[in-house]
Amino acid sequence: MPNRHARRTHAEPRTGRTADAIAAFLLAAAVLASWTAVDPKSIDSYDPPKAMLAATGIALAAAAALASRVLRRGLEPPGISLPAALLLAGAAGAAVSALASPRRAASLDALRLAAVFLLALPLGASEAYRRHRGRIVAVFGAAAALNGLLVVLAAARIWSPLVVYGYSARSGLGALVGNAGYAGIALALAAVTLLPIAVRAGRGRAFAIAAIVLCGAGLLSTQSLSAVAVAAAGTAVYAFFAGSRRIRIGVAAAAAVILLAAVLYRPMRVRVARFVRAARQGEWNAAFTARAAPWLAAAEMIRAHPAGGIGIGNFGAEYVPARIAAEARIRRRLVLPGMPTNSFAQAHNDYLDLFAATGIPAGLCVVAAFAALLGRLVRRARGDPSAAGAAALLTGAAVAAFAWFPFQIVPTALWILLESGRADRAVRERA
Amino acid sequence: MRGGRRGAAALAAIAFAGAGIAAVAPEWKKGAALRRLREGEALVLAASRQNDAVARAAILRDAEEVLEEAAAELPHDPRPPYLLGSASRLRGDAAGALERYRRSLAIEERPETDLNLSRAHMAAGHPRAAEKDAVRAVWLAPNLLPELPEEARIPVRNRIWQLTSDLKRGKGYPPPLSKEPKTALR
Numbered sequence: 001m002p003n004r005h006a007r008r009t010h011a012e013p014r015t016g017r018t019a020d021a022i023a024a025f026l027l028a029a030a031v032l033a034s035w036t037a038v039d040p041k042s043i044d045s046y047d048p049p050k051a052m053l054a055a056t057g058i059a060l061a062a063a064a065a066l067a068s069r070v071l072r073r074g075l076e077p078p079g080i081s082l083p084a085a086l087l088l089a090g091a092a093g094a095a096v097s098a099l100a101s102p103r104r105a106a107s108l109d110a111l112r113l114a115a116v117f118l119l120a121l122p123l124g125a126s127e128a129y130r131r132h133r134g135r136i137v138a139v140f141g142a143a144a145a146l147n148g149l150l151v152v153l154a155a156a157r158i159w160s161p162l163v164v165y166g167y168s169a170r171s172g173l174g175a176l177v178g179n180a181g182y183a184g185i186a187l188a189l190a191a192v193t194l195l196p197i198a199v200r201a202g203r204g205r206a207f208a209i210a211a212i213v214l215c216g217a218g219l220l221s222t223q224s225l226s227a228v229a230v231a232a233a234g235t236a237v238y239a240f241f242a243g244s245r246r247i248r249i250g251v252a253a254a255a256a257v258i259l260l261a262a263v264l265y266r267p268m269r270v271r272v273a274r275f276v277r278a279a280r281q282g283e284w285n286a287a288f289t290a291r292a293a294p295w296l297a298a299a300e301m302i303r304a305h306p307a308g309g310i311g312i313g314n315f316g317a318e319y320v321p322a323r324i325a326a327e328a329r330i331r332r333r334l335v336l337p338g339m340p341t342n343s344f345a346q347a348h349n350d351y352l353d354l355f356a357a358t359g360i361p362a363g364l365c366v367v368a369a370f371a372a373l374l375g376r377l378v379r380r381a382r383g384d385p386s387a388a389g390a391a392a393l394l395t396g397a398a399v400a401a402f403a404w405f406p407f408q409i410v411p412t413a414l415w416i417l418l419e420s421g422r423a424d425r426a427v428r429e430r431a
Numbered sequence: 432m433r434g435g436r437r438g439a440a441a442l443a444a445i446a447f448a449g450a451g452i453a454a455v456a457p458e459w460k461k462g463a464a465l466r467r468l469r470e471g472e473a474l475v476l477a478a479s480r481q482n483d484a485v486a487r488a489a490i491l492r493d494a495e496e497v498l499e500e501a502a503a504e505l506p507h508d509p510r511p512p513y514l515l516g517s518a519s520r521l522r523g524d525a526a527g528a529l530e531r532y533r534r535s536l537a538i539e540e541r542p543e544t545d546l547n548l549s550r551a552h553m554a555a556g557h558p559r560a561a562e563k564d565a566v567r568a569v570w571l572a573p574n575l576l577p578e579l580p581e582e583a584r585i586p587v588r589n590r591i592w593q594l595t596s597d598l599k600r601g602k603g604y605p606p607p608l609s610k611e612p613k614t615a616l617r
Contacts, residue, residue, distance in 0.1 A: 321616045
């Protein structure tokens with residue numbers, strides 16, 4: 001949230017203000033659509049409408065932000081940080097891998113959409129985002145809180161905006177995001193984003209606290225253990241770096257309340273007990289709800305194409321042959337009785353997915369870019385609440401990427417990229 | 432100077448917005464195609480429940496028209512050819528169904544496609560291929576076993592037990608399809 005006092009005393013250039021306002025409006029619309037767009041008449045009601053509207057908003061916002069930059073700085077090229085350079089190298093590797101992929105057309109198609117989403121990085125670093133971030137965070141928080149509320153209402157069997165047919169009670173807990181796991185991860189990252197606003201005195205604090213309560217209640221209702229881990233990791237990082245004792249006590253109290261609620265909420269208790277039982281018996285595939293199959297399949301893809309990958313967007317197409325190869329290698333059938341689907345479009349681990357899609361060299365560049373940014377943020381996090389908040393969000397995303405795919409879920413991908421761009425700019429300016 | 436910058440900014444914004452719209456436009460087309468796909472799926476389902484042969488044929492014609500349109504816009508989606516295969520099977524065209532299911536498998540193998548490929552093989556009079564594909568379908572997704580004809584369930588289950596046991600002893604390999612589609616892994 002912007003500080004009124006800061007706005008009065010800080011001399012801001014007037015040039016490009018209209019273009020910035022247009023970019024911010026389009027970006028806010030993209031953020032809102034990424035959380036709420038649903039097309040009940042489509043065979044895929046949740047993800048494609050979100051991706052379509054968010055990508056449109058990003059592309060047009062980028063055009064407006066570019067106009068603003070040209071007005072202020074002419075055609076002067078922007079400075080490039082080490083994380084940005086590494087990411088560009090990774091993106092170039094991904095493009096080469098798509099061109100060399102045996103399923104080239106499908107891969108280039110996926111690459112096109114990914115390229116549009118990557119524009120969220122420079123947008124996050126743009127003047128438009130710096131000027132209007134408070135408003136965009138407000139839209140983000142409100143959309144997340146709405147989804148949190150919808151998950152709670154659905155879990156309590158009070159009301160749900162859409163009828164979802166699924167194999168378990170959790171199937172209907174995806175709110176407008178569409179899937180209980182996606183919703184849990186997105187709500188966890190939203191809560192971590194709003195934490196720095198909630199713990200400091202200033203404008204928007206009450207709103208942030210209310211939104212965090214709804215996101216927290218929603219993420220517990222999704223019964224997603226990964227989401228709890230993401231929220232815990234992000235919160236711990238923020239509490240560790242944010243400095244003051246008062247903040248640490250506040251964050252610890254909030255964490256204690258969430259933990260207590262998790263213990264008291266029966267479905268969550270049952271889920272934890274199931275996880276612990278399966279882990280004790282050494283049934284890791286059951287503990288991680290059948291993730292062994294996509295993880296091992298991704299490993300087979302990496303083994304088959306270590307240098308160039310199979311091309312982004314091809315995981316689903318290569319999943320079954322890779323699973324069969326993995327079964328032959330480990331001499332075990334990779335199924336979980338009772339699972340309704342045995343097809344996977346993602347590896348359920350963004351790191352494995354990345355290496356499988358782009359190959360090890362390009363994948364390492366992308367991971368190094370992320371690690372370099374996170375490392376720089378961590379170095380500045382003590383005494384810099386903004387850097388601590390960004391480090392908390394990126395840590396949450398890094399944790400989520402082990403068992404989910406936050407870089408492929410529309411609301412989380414857009415937000416992580418925007419905030420990464422913003423963090424990179426802040427680090428560069430303070431260096 | 433200022434006017435020059437304004438002109439450059441406007442040009443840059445217009446060029447970038449144009450490129451952005453061109454990059455995003457296929458997503459809008461896909462959105463419309465996914466709606467058609469849902470419509471086609473509903474029509475195939477309606478045809479499968481229709482007992483009157485003439486009415487069924489009319490519904491299937493509509494379904495195929497809608498699904499062909501969806502297939503043109505979604506060349507990397509295995510569902511349009513899969514549903515077209517099911518429409519062919521409902522029309523009694525086993526050869527057409529086999530061709531369309533194989534087209535779907537070439538895009539992405541899914542257990543339900545293997546199961547329907549098995550059904551199409553059976554209708555075309557290829558019982559050995561039908562058994563192979565049924566075993567592969569149930570190997571991949573055990574919940575498909577009840578979808579098989581009653582007389583096929585026990586042989587398929589026994590074959591899978593045997594394959595699982597052979598695999599554990601390092602003497603076997605997971606079951607192949609009657610005709611394996613191409614993959615990047617080989």
